[in-house]
Amino acid sequence: MSASQEVAAPQADPVCTDKLPSAARGGPVGHAISRVARLHRTTAAKLLRGAGLYPGQEFVMMHLWDRGPVRQSDLIKAVELDPSTITKMLQRLEQSGHVTRSPDPKDRRAVLVEATEKSCGLLDEVTLVWAGLEEHALAGLSQAERTQLVALLSRVEANLCTETGGCPAPGS
Amino acid sequence: MSASQEVAAPQADPVCTDKLPSAARGGPVGHAISRVARLHRTTAAKLLRGAGLYPGQEFVMMHLWDRGPVRQSDLIKAVELDPSTITKMLQRLEQSGHVTRSPDPKDRRAVLVEATEKSCGLLDEVTLVWAGLEEHALAGLSQAERTQLVALLSRVEANLCTETGGCPAPGS
DNA sequence: GAGATTACCTTGGTCGACCAAGGAATGGTT
DNA sequence: AACCATTCCTTGGTCGACCAAGGTAATCTC
Numbered sequence: 294m295s296a297s298q299e300v301a302a303p304q305a306d307p308v309c310t311d312k313l314p315s316a317a318r319g320g321p322v323g324h325a326i327s328r329v330a331r332l333h334r335t336t337a338a339k340l341l342r343g344a345g346l347y348p349g350q351e352f353v354m355m356h357l358w359d360r361g362p363v364r365q366s367d368l369i370k371a372v373e374l375d376p377s378t379i380t381k382m383l384q385r386l387e388q389s390g391h392v393t394r395s396p397d398p399k400d401r402r403a404v405l406v407e408a409t410e411k412s413c414g415l416l417d418e419v420t421l422v423w424a425g426l427e428e429h430a431l432a433g434l435s436q437a438e439r440t441q442l443v444a445l446l447s448r449v450e451a452n453l454c455t456e457t458g459g460c461p462a463p464g465s
Numbered sequence: 466m467s468a469s470q471e472v473a474a475p476q477a478d479p480v481c482t483d484k485l486p487s488a489a490r491g492g493p494v495g496h497a498i499s500r501v502a503r504l505h506r507t508t509a510a511k512l513l514r515g516a517g518l519y520p521g522q523e524f525v526m527m528h529l530w531d532r533g534p535v536r537q538s539d540l541i542k543a544v545e546l547d548p549s550t551i552t553k554m555l556q557r558l559e560q561s562g563h564v565t566r567s568p569d570p571k572d573r574r575a576v577l578v579e580a581t582e583k584s585c586g587l588l589d590e591v592t593l594v595w596a597g598l599e600e601h602a603l604a605g606l607s608q609a610e611r612t613q614l615v616a617l618l619s620r621v622e623a624n625l626c627t628e629t630g631g632c633p634a635p636g637s
Numbered sequence: 638g639a640g641a642t643t644a645c646c647t648t649g650g651t652c653g654a655c656c657a658a659g660g661a662a663t664g665g666t667t
Numbered sequence: 668a669a670c671c672a673t674t675c676c677t678t679g680g681t682c683g684a685c686c687a688a689g690g691t692a693a694t695c696t697c
Binding site (some may be wrong): 369 | 677
Binding site for chain 4 (some may be wrong): 519553575
């Protein structure tokens with residue numbers, strides 16, 4: 294019983310010696326968040342499809358719809374995405390006619406972004422889709438549970454921001 | 466005062482007539498989930514980087530580490546991803562030496578996937594990274610809060626699965 | 638057994654998201 | 668005025684994730 298050569302012949306030959314049954318140990322919250330987020334995104338994708346938007350673009354459009362023309366850098370700060378992501382997304386949104394980009398006369402480095410009139414037709418649809426999705430996702434949860442869910446998520450978000458130095462100041 | 470030409474000159478000219486102040490109406494949970502998930506993923510990415518893995522690959526590797534050689538289709542069901550996603554991910558994982566693929570002798574359509582010995586060195590590192598990330602994300606949350614968070618997320622997940630017909634049976 | 642159906646995987650395409658690097662204009666220092 | 672640092676955006680690359688379509692092999696049906 295000293296040598297670990299015969300490991301009781303595991304049916305599936307776990308390759309890496311023995312080790313723990315990882316499935317359980319893998320952070321349950323991390324897994325849950327990943328799965329829920331992916332599900333949420335793909336459902337949003339299907340719903341948004343009819344509107345001609347890809348998932349992720351809604352956030353940008355929403356910001357433009359109620360902020361009017363903004364500098365691209367403001368947009369970046371608002372949605373907290375990588376600048377290059379925004380650049381490319383805007384190029385596509387411009388090509389599909391949802392957005393207009395023009396150089397800022399006051400700062401020749403900057404670019405002003407604005408939702409086109411055509412895109413305004415989507416506002417209602419997108420709003421509806423999001424409301425429906427939210428309700429679908431939260432079906433059966435009491436108001437208290439909903440607020441607690443967002444509270445917990447906010448705390449997790451705050452945690453993930455600290456120390457990594459990847460987030461803007463939580464205050465403003 | 467009939468023509469709507471002078472719209473009282475809004476400072477930021479919100480383009481789409483008036484409408485509501487969307488920021489508030491956009492589903493709070495949906496937003497929260499998106500942001501948290503992105504944050505979680507990018508932090509994981511940074512941590513996993515040292516191990517030579519890209520975010521998302523960990524799930525696949527974990528499954529392989531404790532299941533041994535599996536058919537690709539099983540892997541697909543386990544991680545609930547699109548087949549093509551798995552195919553491409555495995556091609557990269559094979560090229561980077563973390564995984565081995567071989568035709569299944571019992572079914573010539575199928576492919577058997579297995580973690581390489583080299584990859585076993587990563588098991589500990591990945592486990593540590595995930596444990597640390599989980600703790601970092603949940604810092605300050607009581608045990609009760611943690612379990613409730615996963616409970617709430619599970620319910621949301623279940624909700625998102627139903628009706629859309631995009632999920633496997635929740636039972637098995 | 639022949640034919641249709643299903644299961645398994647691949648390829649090609651598009652997008653979002655990131656990093657790394659770089660070009661241009663602005664702003665502050667000396 | 669000259670220089671350096673910062674800000675703003677772009678390009679090029681890689682990956683994960685999806686959809687649509689296809690090609691081969693098993694399986695079911697008649």
